[in-house]
Amino acid sequence: MEITNVMTNNVSTLERNSTVREAAEIMHNLNVGAIPVCEGSKPIGIITDRDIAIRNTVSDGNAETPVEKIMTNNLVYGTPDMTAKDAAELMASNQIRRLPVVDNDNLVGIVSLGDLAVQSKSDMEAGKALTSISVPSKPND
Numbered sequence: 001m002e003i004t005n006v007m008t009n010n011v012s013t014l015e016r017n018s019t020v021r022e023a024a025e026i027m028h029n030l031n032v033g034a035i036p037v038c039e040g041s042k043p044i045g046i047i048t049d050r051d052i053a054i055r056n057t058v059s060d061g062n063a064e065t066p067v068e069k070i071m072t073n074n075l076v077y078g079t080p081d082m083t084a085k086d087a088a089e090l091m092a093s094n095q096i097r098r099l100p101v102v103d104n105d106n107l108v109g110i111v112s113l114g115d116l117a118v119q120s121k122s123d124m125e126a127g128k129a130l131t132s133i134s135v136p137s138k139p140n141d
Helices: 020-030 049-058 084-094 113-122 124-130
Strands: 034-039 042-048 098-103 106-112
Touching: 020 034, 020 049, 034 106, 042 049, 042 098, 042 106, 084 098, 084 113, 106 113
Parallel strands: none
Antiparallel strands: 034 042, 098 106
């Protein structure tokens, strides 16, 4: 199955000079944990709730910090012709939970670990790849 069948098509985005407050408000309103950062429709990064909680705090940022200061720059992305299995393997190998989908440098969607998990019930290979993304931690002895 191609990821276009499970991805979210209508993706909210931010510009590099958008603020952390704007990012947090969108995340809150849409109940999502990541938002692609774009120049026009070309993705240049992604900001996650973790970036806001960790990177912004550590760098003494505040609600008005531009997202480009704390976003992840080296964006890993998929393509519309990828299978769910290929997307799951790419996510697993990069330890990421959300994969922007890009076609000709334009953001066309985003697929999450949850999207693939629901789909993977019928695709055992994708399910196997997904299990390597989140490995339960072991308690300290």
